[in-house]
Amino acid sequence: MAGNTASWEDYHIDLERKDAALLWPDDFVIRFYKSELRKIGARRVLEIGCGAGRHVYFFRLMGLDVVGTDVAHSAIDFTRRRLEKEGLVDGVELRVADATQIPYSDDSFDGVLAWRFLHVLSPARAQECVDQIFRLLKPGGKVLLGTRSPRSTNYELIRAGKGVDVNFDYRSGQLSERAVQDTYFSRKELASLFSRFEGVEIEHMEWTRNNETFRAAYWAVTAVKPHYVCQCRSGE
Amino acid sequence: MTTFYDQLYARKVKLWPSEEVVAFVESNRSRLIGGKVLDIGCGAGRHTIYMARRGIDAYGVDQSPVAIDYGRRWAEQEGLRAEFDAKDFQELPYPDESFVGAVAWESLFFGSTASVRRGIQEVFRVLKPGAVFFLLLKSKDDFRFHCFPRLDLHCAESEQGIPVTCFTREEIESDFLRRVSNLNIETSNHSLENGRKTVANFIVSGQKKS
Numbered sequence: 001m002a003g004n005t006a007s008w009e010d011y012h013i014d015l016e017r018k019d020a021a022l023l024w025p026d027d028f029v030i031r032f033y034k035s036e037l038r039k040i041g042a043r044r045v046l047e048i049g050c051g052a053g054r055h056v057y058f059f060r061l062m063g064l065d066v067v068g069t070d071v072a073h074s075a076i077d078f079t080r081r082r083l084e085k086e087g088l089v090d091g092v093e094l095r096v097a098d099a100t101q102i103p104y105s106d107d108s109f110d111g112v113l114a115w116r117f118l119h120v121l122s123p124a125r126a127q128e129c130v131d132q133i134f135r136l137l138k139p140g141g142k143v144l145l146g147t148r149s150p151r152s153t154n155y156e157l158i159r160a161g162k163g164v165d166v167n168f169d170y171r172s173g174q175l176s177e178r179a180v181q182d183t184y185f186s187r188k189e190l191a192s193l194f195s196r197f198e199g200v201e202i203e204h205m206e207w208t209r210n211n212e213t214f215r216a217a218y219w220a221v222t223a224v225k226p227h228y229v230c231q232c233r234s235g236e
Numbered sequence: 237m238t239t240f241y242d243q244l245y246a247r248k249v250k251l252w253p254s255e256e257v258v259a260f261v262e263s264n265r266s267r268l269i270g271g272k273v274l275d276i277g278c279g280a281g282r283h284t285i286y287m288a289r290r291g292i293d294a295y296g297v298d299q300s301p302v303a304i305d306y307g308r309r310w311a312e313q314e315g316l317r318a319e320f321d322a323k324d325f326q327e328l329p330y331p332d333e334s335f336v337g338a339v340a341w342e343s344l345f346f347g348s349t350a351s352v353r354r355g356i357q358e359v360f361r362v363l364k365p366g367a368v369f370f371l372l373l374k375s376k377d378d379f380r381f382h383c384f385p386r387l388d389l390h391c392a393e394s395e396q397g398i399p400v401t402c403f404t405r406e407e408i409e410s411d412f413l414r415r416v417s418n419l420n421i422e423t424s425n426h427s428l429e430n431g432r433k434t435v436a437n438f439i440v441s442g443q444k445k446s
Contacts, residue, residue, distance in 0.1 A: 024255040026255060201430045205425065206426075207439075208423050
């Protein structure tokens with residue numbers, strides 16, 4: 001895992017050389033805020049894997065208290081500098097933390113965002129991360145999680161034995177597709193990761209680049225932590 | 237009479253720009269700063285305002301006077317210079333070859349086959365030779381094309397009775413290739429309702445031939 005962390009460090013150092021104006025929130029995350037978080041009157045949210053902080057920034061602008069975590073120091077530094085520049089540091093906590101070890105107590109957050117990083121974890125660590133989200137959410141709290149789908153070009157390349165496309169870069173400073181260690185879940189496998197949640201909805205999104213020669217494809221899972229948890233599941 | 241669009245924008249929601257449009261604007265910014273840029277079907281003006289903030293001479297056009305009013309007030313509040321005009325995209329109120337760039341995001345598919353084709357003609361009329369464009373067109377893979385009554389081969393009557401005109405990739409190529417250099421057609425799809433429906437778009441970009 002140490003190698004992975006090192007490459008994410010480089011990634012955010014690269015990014016800081018580019019224009020921060022490009023770090024715009026994802027359309028799907030904006031929709032999650034408007035149709036889910038705002039609806040439940042969310043006040044405190046967590047973003048795991050906040051990267052360069054585009055959603056920490058967005059949530060803070062929307063008036064929420066925000067905790068952002070990332071495995072890379074450079075990501076947290078970048079996010080902090082950006083928030084300072086915008087005068088938005090109050091009400092934001094930033095921490096370096098592994099996605100499966102978030103140092104906050106149970107039932108702490110109204111919403112959790114884990115956007116497009118789950119695929120860099122092994123299947124076992126991905127389950128740990130989802131269990132962590134369950135623990136951290138208040139009952140009735142909502143999660144939005146994004147992870148790569150098998151329709152990604154990267155998946156086809158890996159299956160064809162061509163390895164990951166390490167040199168691929170979006171135009172204009174968007175997140176690079178620097179593949180690290182990819183895990184691809186089917187819809188069914190993803191639903192099973194979220195079996196303790198209710199209201200699980202799984203959407204798929206994909207878009208192409210370079211005249212349809214490259215396809216990025218992701219699942220987006222929204223789910224709710226139930227108010228009452230049955231303690232006798234294992235006997236089902 | 238208030239239209240569907242008037243009601244929509246009467247809710248006064250300040251919309252965030254789409255990250256796709258932001259990426260287009262940023263990657264072409266040096267070129268766009270040299271002249272006027274048109275936002276077709278600008279609605280409340282989220283992309284017009286974004287471009288104005290980034291120092292671009294931005295023009296927004298939309299058929300809804302309520303949306304246009306909203307955009308004007310928004311620009312005024314932010315102390316930005318941006319022009320807004322309440323006009324249908326079938327008759328853009330600008331002389332030929334006025335713009336160095338044009339964006340049409342989630343707009344240039346609302347209408348009959350004839351009116352969308354006319355709208356695309358209008359885009360090319362008002363662009364200068366060499367100008368860049370970034371248009372979202374609706375794909376025939378979209379659920380609206382399959383779930384709603386067809387008005388003709390290309391058009392379905394969607395929610396609120398609004399016609400939606402759809403394309404295949406080949407249809408876009410045959411229409412655009414003769415007047416465009418560096419034609420780029422990308423798909424951008426996402427599902428709704430737990431995977432039951434698919435929203436399917438083409439993002440078409442390139443440069444008007446000189």
